[in-house]
Structures are given as structure tokens and as C-alpha cells.
Amino acid sequence: MSSSGPGCGDRRLRADAAGNRAKIVAAAQQVFGEEGVAAPLTRVAERAEVGIATLYRRFPDRDSLIAAAFDDVLERYRRNAEQALAEPDPWAAFASLVLGVGELAAENLGFAHLVQAAAPVRHRSGDTVPPSFETVLAVLDRAKDARVLRADFSVDDLPVLSFALAGIIETTRDDAPDAWRRHALLFLDGCRPPGATPLPPAVDPARLQRAMIRARRRRQTR
The missing domain is CATH 1.10.357.10 (Tetracycline Repressor, domain 2)
Structure with a gap:
């Protein structure tokens, strides 16, 4: 036929x-x-x-x-955030969140760039915030309430960490692919309240997002 x-x-x-x-x-x-x-x-x-x-x-x-x-990797990020929130220990939950971002970035360089280009902006009237962002906020709030995370830590510090780790990963991924872990742990120690040095104000979220978008555009023109 x-x-x-x-x-x-x-x-x-x-x-x-x-x-x-x-x-x-x-x-x-x-x-x-x-x-x-x-x-x-x-x-x-x-x-x-x-x-x-x-x-x-x-x-x-x-x-x-x-x-x-990035549909699959963003779903993994969402699951990582939910698993962190399910962790009963507030500090372990925060550390899991940070290390999870590093692991995803190390596996997929595009994820780090994606996070940089889409740095979260604080709530404004009419904003649409993805569910994973609300989960991340819940992890941070719980750690602060338990006084294991310094009170002046901002959710906007997370994409800056991603930006920093991306540079380390890009530079070392072929010769020392786990080098980023040392610096992630140094970052985590700096997030603990005891002996913490007061921080300058966090960068305005809109300015931070503009900076990261410009960084993405500069990479596009290389």
C-alpha cells in the first residue's frame, strides 16, 4: 500500500x-x-x-x-531548593543550597551564565517570581531566624556568588575541576554570624541585574 x-x-x-x-x-x-x-x-x-x-x-x-x-537543569535547581528547604538543620539547608548552585554550574557552564543574566530582582508590584525563588527565600529566612546565617545576608548575594564561581570554573574546569569547592566553603564561612564584619549595603538589585546582563552581552561580542 x-x-x-x-x-x-x-x-x-x-x-x-x-x-x-x-x-x-x-x-x-x-x-x-x-x-x-x-x-x-x-x-x-x-x-x-x-x-x-x-x-x-x-x-x-x-x-x-x-x-x-535549560528546562531540565532549571528543574534540577528547583528540586535542589526544595530539598534544601526539607533539610531540618537550617545551616545545612543553606550550605546545601549554595553547594548545589556550584555543582550545577560546574556541570554546565551555561547554567552559571543563565543565573547571572537572570539575577533576581526584589518584589515590585506586578512582578512574577518563579516558585524556586520563593523556596530560596524560605531557606534564607529560616537560617536567619535560627541565627546561623548573618542577618545582613541578602538573596541578591547568591547570583554574585554564582558570578564569582563561574569565573573560577571557567578558568580551572579543564585542569582542576573541583577548585570551586574551596572558594564556596570560604564563602560559606563568611556567612556565619560569629565575628562577622558589618557589610556595606547590598548592591541595588536592578543595578546588579544590569551589570550581569552587560557581562553576558560582552561575552556575546567576543
């Missing part, structure tokens, strides 16, 4: 489109994981073995491709 009847061509086109989308997402996960989210999209198209026009038909802009490529 012939397979060229009515609708077969449409089904084949849909299957080809779905196949191309899957190849592009897989390639983006690899390229962004190796080079960060500022990697040229032409590199993604080459890795997927499709033309750049095909990539743009499936994903009209970089952000839509990033969202698709």
Missing part, C-alpha cells in the same frame, strides 16, 4: 520539524554547557547539522532557545 496518500506529506513535514527541534535543543545543551549562553547560535546550528534559518524558524530568539535548552 502506498504511503503517499492525503496527509502523509503533512505528517512527514511535522515529523521533520519535530526532529529538527530536538536536534537543535540537544545541540544547544551541549554548546551552552561548554561555552555558556553567549555562544554563537551559528555554532549551535552547526552542531545540530541544520541551517541557521531552520534554527530561527524553531526558535525566533536566543532567549527562547535558552529556555528550551
Whole structure:
């Protein structure tokens, strides 16, 4: 029986489109994981073995491709935050949160860049905040209430830590892939209240986000 009847061509086109989308997402996960989210999209198209026009038909802009490529890793981040909140010891929960960010960044360089580019901004009227952000806030509040986390620690310090760890990971990942752990532990010790030196005010969240977006753009122009 012939397979060229009515609708077969449409089904084949849909299957080809779905196949191309899957190849592009897989390639983006690899390229962004190796080079960060500022990697040229032409590199993604080459890795997927499709033309750049095909990539743009499936994903009209970089952000839509990033969202698709990092769906799984962002789900892991959400689960890590929930597991930290479930930890009964407030300090262990906070440390788990920090080390979890480092581990994800070490596994996937693109995750660190993604966090930098999407640094959380404080609540304003009408803001939409992802559930993982609320979970992170709950972990921090509980640690502060238990007086195991310094009172002047800000949620906006977490993306700055990610920014710092990303630099260490980029520099050392080929020769000393676990080097970031030493600096994460130094950071954690600095978060404990005993003997803590009072901090200057936290950077304004909107300015922090602008700085990280500019850093992402500078990587895109390299």
C-alpha cells in the first residue's frame, strides 16, 4: 500500500520539524554547557547539522532557545531548593543550597551564565517570581531566624556568588575541576554570624541585574 496518500506529506513535514527541534535543543545543551549562553547560535546550528534559518524558524530568539535548552537543569535547581528547604538543620539547608548552585554550574557552564543574566530582582508590584525563588527565600529566612546565617545576608548575594564561581570554573574546569569547592566553603564561612564584619549595603538589585546582563552581552561580542 502506498504511503503517499492525503496527509502523509503533512505528517512527514511535522515529523521533520519535530526532529529538527530536538536536534537543535540537544545541540544547544551541549554548546551552552561548554561555552555558556553567549555562544554563537551559528555554532549551535552547526552542531545540530541544520541551517541557521531552520534554527530561527524553531526558535525566533536566543532567549527562547535558552529556555528550551535549560528546562531540565532549571528543574534540577528547583528540586535542589526544595530539598534544601526539607533539610531540618537550617545551616545545612543553606550550605546545601549554595553547594548545589556550584555543582550545577560546574556541570554546565551555561547554567552559571543563565543565573547571572537572570539575577533576581526584589518584589515590585506586578512582578512574577518563579516558585524556586520563593523556596530560596524560605531557606534564607529560616537560617536567619535560627541565627546561623548573618542577618545582613541578602538573596541578591547568591547570583554574585554564582558570578564569582563561574569565573573560577571557567578558568580551572579543564585542569582542576573541583577548585570551586574551596572558594564556596570560604564563602560559606563568611556567612556565619560569629565575628562577622558589618557589610556595606547590598548592591541595588536592578543595578546588579544590569551589570550581569552587560557581562553576558560582552561575552556575546567576543
